[in-house]
Amino acid sequence: MDTEVFVSGSVSGSFHGTVHNNLSTSQLIEQALHRKEGRLTSTGAFMATTGKYTGRSPKDKYLVDEPAVHHHIDWGSVNRPMEPAVFDHLATAVQQYLANKDVFIFDGFAGSDRKHRLPLRVINEYAWHNLFARQLFVRPTEEEFARHQPEFTVISAPGFLADPKRDGTRSETFIAVSLERRIILIGGTQYAGEMKKSIFSVMNYLLPDQGVLPMHCSANRGTNGDTALFFGLSGTGKTTLSADPDRQLIGDDEHGWSDTGVFNIEGGCYAKCIGLSEEKEPQIWNAIRFGTVLENVALDERGVADYSSSVYTENTRAAYPVDYIPGARIPGVGDHPETILFLTADAFGVLPPIAKLTPEQAMYHFLSGYTSKLAGTERGVTEPETTFSTCFGAPFLPRPARVYAEMLGEKIARHQSRVYLVNTGWSGGPYGTGQRMKLAYTRAMVKSALNGSLDQAGFTPDTVFGIHIPDSCPSVPSDILQPRRTWDDPDAYDRKARELALRFQENFRRFTDVGDAIRNAGPRI
Numbered sequence: 361m362d363t364e365v366f367v368s369g370s371v372s373g374s375f376h377g378t379v380h381n382n383l384s385t386s387q388l389i390e391q392a393l394h395r396k397e398g399r400l401t402s403t404g405a406f407m408a409t410t411g412k413y414t415g416r417s418p419k420d421k422y423l424v425d426e427p428a429v430h431h432h433i434d435w436g437s438v439n440r441p442m443e444p445a446v447f448d449h450l451a452t453a454v455q456q457y458l459a460n461k462d463v464f465i466f467d468g469f470a471g472s473d474r475k476h477r478l479p480l481r482v483i484n485e486y487a488w489h490n491l492f493a494r495q496l497f498v499r500p501t502e503e504e505f506a507r508h509q510p511e512f513t514v515i516s517a518p519g520f521l522a523d524p525k526r527d528g529t530r531s532e533t534f535i536a537v538s539l540e541r542r543i544i545l546i547g548g549t550q551y552a553g554e555m556k557k558s559i560f561s562v563m564n565y566l567l568p569d570q571g572v573l574p575m576h577c578s579a580n581r582g583t584n585g586d587t588a589l590f591f592g593l594s595g596t597g598k599t600t601l602s603a604d605p606d607r608q609l610i611g612d613d614e615h616g617w618s619d620t621g622v623f624n625i626e627g628g629c630y631a632k633c634i635g636l637s638e639e640k641e642p643q644i645w646n647a648i649r650f651g652t653v654l655e656n657v658a659l660d661e662r663g664v665a666d667y668s669s670s671v672y673t674e675n676t677r678a679a680y681p682v683d684y685i686p687g688a689r690i691p692g693v694g695d696h697p698e699t700i701l702f703l704t705a706d707a708f709g710v711l712p713p714i715a716k717l718t719p720e721q722a723m724y725h726f727l728s729g730y731t732s733k734l735a736g737t738e739r740g741v742t743e744p745e746t747t748f749s750t751c752f753g754a755p756f757l758p759r760p761a762r763v764y765a766e767m768l769g770e771k772i773a774r775h776q777s778r779v780y781l782v783n784t785g786w787s788g789g790p791y792g793t794g795q796r797m798k799l800a801y802t803r804a805m806v807k808s809a810l811n812g813s814l815d816q817a818g819f820t821p822d823t824v825f826g827i828h829i830p831d832s833c834p835s836v837p838s839d840i841l842q843p844r845r846t847w848d849d850p851d852a853y854d855r856k857a858r859e860l861a862l863r864f865q866e867n868f869r870r871f872t873d874v875g876d877a878i879r880n881a882g883p884r885i
Contacts, residue, residue, distance in 0.1 A: 401657075451515075458520075488653060499681075567616050581694045582607050707785055717780065723765060730748050861883035
């Protein structure tokens with residue numbers, strides 16, 4: 361019997377197979393096991409492997425070039441255009457592919473703030489992908505579900521492989537976003553994170569028109585009500601550092617900053633778990649239980665996870681509802697942030713582990729978005745690669761960078777937020793020579809920044825980068841704070857620092873409409 365499924369706008373799709381509408385967590389796991397999509401671990405989590413694609417495919421992501429959005433998009437290597445006719449062809453092909461298959465539907469929201477949230481529908485070929493969507497997006501109450509009308513639809517068909525000659529794509533994989541039709545098509549990849557990040561891109565387009573700054577950051581809240589933001593790309597520590605037993609977790613990756621405060625765009629967390637241990641990250645460790653989705657984690661014959669293994673990928677992941685973290689703030693909202701931390705994984709090993717930024721330096725480093733892409737987060741990345749990701753989230757920003765930067769600058773000024781740069785990368789030498797910064801030290805520095813005790817330290821401007829390094833920090837050796845002192849060869853440090861400074865300067869030349877005060881806040885040689 362045919363079933364008509366409302367997609368978005370006035371679009372419907374016809375499905376001849378069984379349509380599983382809004383199954384519970386238990387029902388989805390039962391379906392996924394029955395369909396042999398994965399297996400349960402010893403803690404009850406569901407583990408699936410994603411085949412040859414174990415990270416995002418940024419070169420296969422497209423925005424449909426439609427009249428209503430054309431002049432608002434920053435077209436280029438991140439926002440690749442797709443002709444509407446190509447998208448329509450793909451939409452028809454995907455619908456025909458799914459027509460005779462069982463599909464799984466989840467209805468929910470992007471956004472914990474009712475004023476600014478987006479009603480979603482996610483249609484999946486795989487039961488475990490639908491479980492992922494259920495855990496990562498905001499789940500509706502019974503009352504909200506009764507009147508739910510999707511305004512954006514994700515259709516994920518991993519088994520549909522595009523033919524570049526026939527379908528107009530670059531490869532067999534595609535993530536195609538139509539902001540006019542309000543549909544996202546995903547095919548040729550089993551990596552579930554594409555659903556999450558494509559909706560984040562949509563929110564990065566929609567929210568600025570509502571006066572809301574979308575942010576690639578985690579957020580938490582202290583016992584006295586203070587809110588903190590942690591900006592950074594994948595692998596820099598957003599999830600780890602925001603999961604603090606002494607603070608309430610608001611969210612681990614995507615947030616909006618409105619006129620009333622901060623809100624989580626998601627309803628779950630997507631933690632990297634390579635090297636995960638109960639000792640270092642107990643909250644994440646204990647969240648991996650029944651209902652959690654593990655991706656590409658090695659299991660032994662008893663179903664015990666080996667988080668040290670990268671047999672499938674370095675980019676092993678755990679997806680779980682945010683309320684799996686004890687004391688998480690539900691709903692995920694907070695006040696205007698008192699403290700903002702920019703997280704970078706510096707593979708050069710020359711940036712200090714923490715430094716205070718002036719407002720101008722904050723804007724410079726936000727626009728620069730310097731970090732190192734870590735192994736596995738994108739296809740083809742096998743070791744850290746230096747990158748400048750504008751606003752610490754360039755892969756997900758449809759609009760020009762200045763739109764987001766101007767909004768952040770205005771909000772920092774209005775609410776007098778303190779801003780720090782935190783290096784969670786290498787110390788004592790570059791990648792391959794030095795060591796990754798100890799998590800215990802990073803936690804101690806972040807704690808001092810959040811409780812205000814770091815403000816009592818003396819600060820010394822770095823001679824190259826100009827940022828202000830504290831002379832001391834509780835529970836952190838003073839030599840660790842000065843990166844040059846951690847190198848065996850100070851001259852080698854100077855050469856590396858100069859090399860990174862030159863890269864900063866070269867990257868910043870593209871921001872031609874930035875004032876001198878911000879431009880001069882960068883490294884000086």
